[in-house]
Amino acid sequence: MIISDKSPEKKRADFRKALNSGKLLQFPGAYNPMVAMLIQQTGFDGVYVSGAVMANSLGLPDIGMTTLTEVSQTASGIARVTDLPTIMDIDTGFGETMSVARTVKELTYLGLSGCHIEDQVNPKRCGHLDNKELVSISAMVQKVKAAADAKTDPNFLLIARTDARAAEGLDAAINRAKAYVDAGADMIFPEAMKDESDFEAFRKAIDVPLLANMTEFGKSRLLSKSELENLGYNLVIYPVTTQRLAMKAVEDGLNTIKKVGTQESILDNMQTRKRLYEVLHYEDYNAYDSSLYNFNL
Structure with a gap:
């Protein structure tokens, strides 16, 4: 009642155990706390908070116009009403390395279980649109390292997203992902995969857990839970589904x-x-x- 009795630390610890279970975890997106409650009551594994959804809810496009204050307040309100782990989108980190470090500390304090940061130039754009621009590998590595060093709970999941598949090709995207893992990323989010062979190539090349994005009307085919499990993925998000339905x-x-x-x-x-x-x-x-x-x- 009111807020979850389960502590953020316990949520994060249980989330880490679940990631090691070998099964695919399903995280539908929530656009408000009541949806997060429904996600738990329906029996899902966790809750996702999309940057696009938060921007859309403010009447804004997904181009990096939201602030840390706006998104952290939204996400913390969602995270506190459920026993499930909640992960969120922090776009490009709301600034450079010190701002990224602050973001991770703020989200940990507010009860989030993880976040993902992407390697686009700010202002960014939706990951399934064309003509995305990326920062250099070294610039993204600095952000990932800053985020990893800022963690006050080792179970807080730091996810590095790469948008390089569309901009630089599959091999470049994999090389970036490896660099992000070396910098401290706990999970890799390869965005806008073209087909199953892309998903498979990432699984063969990357040793840490992988996140699949099953967003509607995008570049990737909507793969089923069993298909993603067979591909070896650990977590799948359905970021905008509930907002689109509503x-x-x-x-x-x-x-x-x-x-x-x-x-x-x-x-x-x-x-x-x-x-x-x-x-x-x-x-x-x-x-x-x-x-x-x-x-x-």
Whole structure:
């Protein structure tokens, strides 16, 4: 109730154990805390907080316009309501090496279980768009090393994302990933893979855990859980899925109300008040309240 009873340290330790289990961990994206609660109640392994989703929620495109304060407040609000580990997107780190170090310390303190940082030039762009520009390997290595050195909990998962597949080719992307591992990355996130052979090549070349991004309408085919497990991947994110589902439903509903003048015909598309209260554990709050205020003055 209110916030999770499970400590951030325990979440991070359990997350590390789960990564070593050999099974693929599924992390759907949450665009608010209530979605994170649903993710846990549905039985997933963890929660992901997308930089694109946080930007979109502010009415902004995913081009690096958000600040550390904005995204850390959003992500911490999501992380605190669930027993699951929460990892988040920090884009290019909100600055250079000292800013990256500060970011990791802030997120650790706020209860996140990990984050990923990418090797694009800021302002960045969505990983599945063309014409991305990358920083030098040495510049990214400095950021990864700063992030690794800033960790106050060894179980905080530092994920290095490379966007080099589209910009420089597969071999260059793998070489970058190896350099990032040497600099202290705990996991590699190869972005915008073209096909299964790309995923397979990364698995053969990289010894640390790997993250797969199954975002809709992107460059990668939407691989199933079993396909990713067979490819040897450790974690999969579905970053924008819940926001896309919600926005389509909202748009359709608004159009119906505008056209018909009432929402009567779309009630079946809505989460009921009863179900909302179940998700939020409304009765538990009522019982707790009653247990406190059961005396006479």
